[in-house]
Amino acid sequence: MMLETIAPTTPDAAASQPVIPADRFVLRPPRRSDAGLIAHYAGDRRVACNTRSIPHPFPPGAAEAMVARAASPARGEDVWVLDGTAGGLGEVLGLVHLARMDRRQGEVSFWIAPPFWNTGLASEAVAALVAANPHRDQTLFAEVFQDSPNSARVLTNNGFEFLGDAESFSVARGLIVPTWTYALTLKP
Numbered sequence: 001m002m003l004e005t006i007a008p009t010t011p012d013a014a015a016s017q018p019v020i021p022a023d024r025f026v027l028r029p030p031r032r033s034d035a036g037l038i039a040h041y042a043g044d045r046r047v048a049c050n051t052r053s054i055p056h057p058f059p060p061g062a063a064e065a066m067v068a069r070a071a072s073p074a075r076g077e078d079v080w081v082l083d084g085t086a087g088g089l090g091e092v093l094g095l096v097h098l099a100r101m102d103r104r105q106g107e108v109s110f111w112i113a114p115p116f117w118n119t120g121l122a123s124e125a126v127a128a129l130v131a132a133n134p135h136r137d138q139t140l141f142a143e144v145f146q147d148s149p150n151s152a153r154v155l156t157n158n159g160f161e162f163l164g165d166a167e168s169f170s171v172a173r174g175l176i177v178p179t180w181t182y183a184l185t186l187k188p
């Protein structure tokens with residue numbers, strides 16, 4: 001898989017973060033111009049309630065702050081926008097995150113905009129990210145809420161294996177939610 005690297009030549013581009021091709025879209029770093037659509041979709045309660053960190057209601061300026069954090073050279077995770085414009089889809093179909101952890105490990109998280117649910121985009125995004133393995137991780141982890149079996153299927157469809165039950169706090173729900181934890185061993 002050929003990866004194009006976005007150089008830090010514009011304030012919109014995350015330093016040295018690759019653009020990752022997929023069949024129906026590309027995974028690319030977020031741009032300031034994405035903030036409106038990110039806020040629109042992340043502001044949907046159905047999206048926020050399926051994540052640990054998206055608040056509901058979604059505060060003004062939160063999308064712009066996320067885009068700025070994603071462009072910071074000191075960021076702890078890379079964020080990619082699923083950009084389907086080349087394939088006639090929307091410019092922002094969702095986001096996929098890859099957080100850095102210790103010992104060549106990473107944590108994957110993702111959300112898809114509701115108009116694109118049940119279309120296979122999440123599975124395709126995770127597959128592209130796993131194939132590219134941009135951090136050269138040896139192990140990827142992911143956690144999904146137990147009341148989101150479609151998210152669990154995205155992981156198992158991409159070779160992740162179930163590790164066990166856990167719990168995480170959901171900001172949007174304002175409570176601790178039961179989760180399933182998954183792992184995937186990679187060959188960097």
